[in-house]
Amino acid sequence: MxxxxxxxxxxxxxxxxxxxxxxxxxxxxxxxxxxxxxxxxxxxxxxxxxxxxxxxxxxxxxxxxxxxxxxxxxxxxxxxxxxxxxxxxxxxxxxxxxxxxxxxxxxxxxxxxxxxxxxxxxxxxxxxxxxxxxxPNLMNIPGEDLPKVIHYYKDPHYYAFSKVLVVGANNSSVDVALETFRKGAEVTMVIRGNDMGPNVKYWVRPDIKNRIKEGSIKAYFESNLKEIKEQTVIISTPDGEVEIENDFVAAMTGxxxxxxxxxxxxxxxxxxxxxxxxxxxxxxxxxxxxxxxxxxxxxxxxxxxxxxxxxxxxxxxxxxxxxxx
Structure with a gap:
C-alpha cells in the first residue's frame, strides 16, 4: 500500500x-x-x-x-x-x-x-x-565492536580450523562450542560461574562436560572476558589474566x-x-x-x-x- x-x-x-x-x-x-x-x-x-x-x-x-x-x-x-x-x-x-x-x-x-x-x-x-x-546483552568491554565478534550464530562450517572463543555457559554457548569443535575449530570457553548453566539441555550436558574434561575444549571457569583485540583476547581468571590467540569471539551472552x-x-x-x-x-x-x-x-x-x-x-x-x- x-x-x-x-x-x-x-x-x-x-x-x-x-x-x-x-x-x-x-x-x-x-x-x-x-x-x-x-x-x-x-x-x-x-x-x-x-x-x-x-x-x-x-x-x-x-x-x-x-x-x-x-x-x-x-x-x-x-x-x-x-x-x-x-x-x-x-x-x-x-x-x-x-x-x-x-x-x-x-x-x-x-x-x-x-x-x-x-x-x-x-x-x-x-x-x-x-x-x-x-x-543482544552486551559485555561492554574494549573490542566488542570488532568484526570478529558475533552475538548471533548460524553455521559451524564458517569457523572451521579457526580459534574460537565462546562466552557463556547456557544452551547457545554450548551448541556453538560443540558444533564448531566438531568442524575443526580450536574452542575456548569463558564461563562466569563454576559450572554449565542449569538450563542446558540434558542430552547435551554430558557431551560438553566430557569434552572439557578430556581437554578437547578448553574452559576457564569463574572467569570473564576482559578485552578483545585484533588477534588475541584477554581473559580475567582466578589465577590472573591470560592472553590467548583468537580469530572469532562468539558472545552468547543472551x-x-x-x-x-x-x-x-x-x-x-x-x-x-x-x-x-x-x-x-x-x-x-x-x-x-x-x-x-x-x-x-x-x-x-x-x-x-x-x-x-x-x-x-x-x-x-x-x-x-x-x-x-
Missing amino acids: AKSDTQHFEVLIIGAGPIGLACGIEAQKAGKSYVIIDKGTLVNSLYNYPVFMTFFSTSERLEIGGVPFVSISPKPNRNEALEYYRRVTEKFQLNVRLFEEVLSCRKEDDIFQIDTSKGVYTANYVIIATGFYDV YQPNFKLLEKLGVTLDENQTPIHHTETMETNLSGLYLAGVVCGGMDTHKWFIENSRIHAEQIMKDIVAKAS
Missing part, C-alpha cells in the same frame, strides 16, 4: 513469531479484522536460530491453532519448525505483512494510529508479540526485549524492566494495548516460552471480545 494510505483493522499484532501467529488465528476465529506486522521474515527469531538447533520442547508443545506438528524426532529442529509455522500461516491464510517495521504507535480517542516503514494503520486494539531475540520499542508504544516498565500488564487479560497500563509471549517477562527471558505462552492469544482475544460486546 502507498505510504499515504491508511488501513483500519480491529486488531493489529506486532510480531509474526509463533505467538503473534497464534494471536492472528484467535482474532480470525473471533471474526475480528486483523493484521500481523513484522520487521523481518516469518518467525524471524526462529529463522535466526543456529541451522542445526534442536528444540528442548517436543513438537506437540509447539503447536498453535490446533494444527498437528509432525516431526521425525520427538524434539523438532529449527528447519522443521520453520516449515510448520509457514504451513500454519498458509492453512489459516493469515494476514501477514513482512519486512515492515513499526515506527510509532499512539492512541487518540480510543483508536491507535500505527506508523510503519511502509504505511499507516489504525486499530482498536494492539498486541505486542515481539519476543526477545532482537537486542538477549533482551526491545525496551525502547515498548516504551515508544506506551508500555510502562517496572524497576526490573518487566512490562506492566494484567496477568489474566495480558493488557498493559494502556487500555487496549496487550502483551503476548516472551516479551511479557522483561529481562527474565527464561520465564516464557512458546509452549507456556500460547495461552496468551486466547486470554487476549477473550478480553477483546468482552470489551467489544
Whole structure:
C-alpha cells in the first residue's frame, strides 16, 4: 500500500513469531479484522536460530491453532519448525505483512494510529508479540565492536580450523562450542560461574562436560572476558589474566526485549524492566494495548516460552471480545 494510505483493522499484532501467529488465528476465529506486522521474515527469531538447533520442547508443545506438528524426532529442529509455522500461516491464510517495521504507535480517542516503514494503520486494539531475540546483552568491554565478534550464530562450517572463543555457559554457548569443535575449530570457553548453566539441555550436558574434561575444549571457569583485540583476547581468571590467540569471539551472552520499542508504544516498565500488564487479560497500563509471549517477562527471558505462552492469544482475544460486546 502507498505510504499515504491508511488501513483500519480491529486488531493489529506486532510480531509474526509463533505467538503473534497464534494471536492472528484467535482474532480470525473471533471474526475480528486483523493484521500481523513484522520487521523481518516469518518467525524471524526462529529463522535466526543456529541451522542445526534442536528444540528442548517436543513438537506437540509447539503447536498453535490446533494444527498437528509432525516431526521425525520427538524434539523438532529449527528447519522443521520453520516449515510448520509457514504451513500454519498458509492453512489459516493469515494476514501477514513482512519486512515492515513499526515506527510509532499512539492512541487518540480510543483508536491507535500505527506508523510503519511502509504505511499507516489504525486499530482498536494492539498486541505486542515481539519476543526477545532482537537486542543482544552486551559485555561492554574494549573490542566488542570488532568484526570478529558475533552475538548471533548460524553455521559451524564458517569457523572451521579457526580459534574460537565462546562466552557463556547456557544452551547457545554450548551448541556453538560443540558444533564448531566438531568442524575443526580450536574452542575456548569463558564461563562466569563454576559450572554449565542449569538450563542446558540434558542430552547435551554430558557431551560438553566430557569434552572439557578430556581437554578437547578448553574452559576457564569463574572467569570473564576482559578485552578483545585484533588477534588475541584477554581473559580475567582466578589465577590472573591470560592472553590467548583468537580469530572469532562468539558472545552468547543472551538477549533482551526491545525496551525502547515498548516504551515508544506506551508500555510502562517496572524497576526490573518487566512490562506492566494484567496477568489474566495480558493488557498493559494502556487500555487496549496487550502483551503476548516472551516479551511479557522483561529481562527474565527464561520465564516464557512458546509452549507456556500460547495461552496468551486466547486470554487476549477473550478480553477483546468482552470489551467489544
